[in-house]
Amino acid sequence: MASNSKGKVPKEALGARRRVFRSRSFSNAVAESLELDQSLIANAIDAMIEVEILPNALSTNVMSLPADGAAILLAIGSQQLIGTSIAEVAVAFSCMSLQAELGGLMPPLGTADVFPRKQSISFGTDVAQLLYNFWKAAHLGSASGYVGVAVSMLWNDQDGGVLFGVVEQPLGKRKRVNATEPFRIPSAVKNEWDFVQLPTRAQIKFPRRSILRFAAMLDACVADTPAEF
Helix, strand or coil, rough: CCCCCCCCCCCCHHHEEEEEEEHHHHHHHHHHHHHHCCHHHHHHHHHHHHCCCCCCCCCCCCHHHHHHHHHHHHEEEEEEEECCHHCCCCHHHHHHHEEEECCCCCCCCCEECCCCCCCCHHEEEEEHHHHHHHHHHHHCCCCCCCCCEEEEEEEECCCCCCCCEEEECCCCCCCEEEECCCCCCCCHHHCCCCCCCCCEEEEEECEEEEEEEHHHHHHCCCCCCCCCC
16 A cells, blocks of 8 residues: 555645546546446546546545545536536535434444445545445455445436435445435334335436446556555
């Protein structure tokens, strides 16, 4: 793992990530990992670079790279075409607060468990944490594969009046539900992790395998550069 121990992330690391994110080979790799159209991916990444959300300048590579990965996923999940709208919706998704954590209180499933383990701060930090957990397991050499996690972003209407974000792990029977507005989960279903009806009309879902492919791809793209995890 290459990172400084304190202060801002080095300019060399910022520059390396900026060059990676600006390249069309990177947007092609993202599109392939998520099985989505490359032009939509490039537009989303360019929008986040334009408003200087990408790359971020958190204190270490092991913090910055997961945050950048989360920002890319949220920008794609915004489903917007105009640059300013992409950034605005991505930020709204990122800031969503936790409304419910569903499922049994199962212990972590070992090193391979990439489900967010820390207390939720926001949807964006949860997505960043699952990427961090994946890379930590990968670099420590998890011998048991990965207990995958799916990520979904949802809207209650075509105008996006209320946004929802879901992080779920079927094998661990766990789910976190975030939203831009308070949303009450009936107490009768709080332990039924897969039985929650959200009042939504549209969504984009990144399945478990897509998230794992995306995480592995992003890790590989910065390997052997000043930005490596």
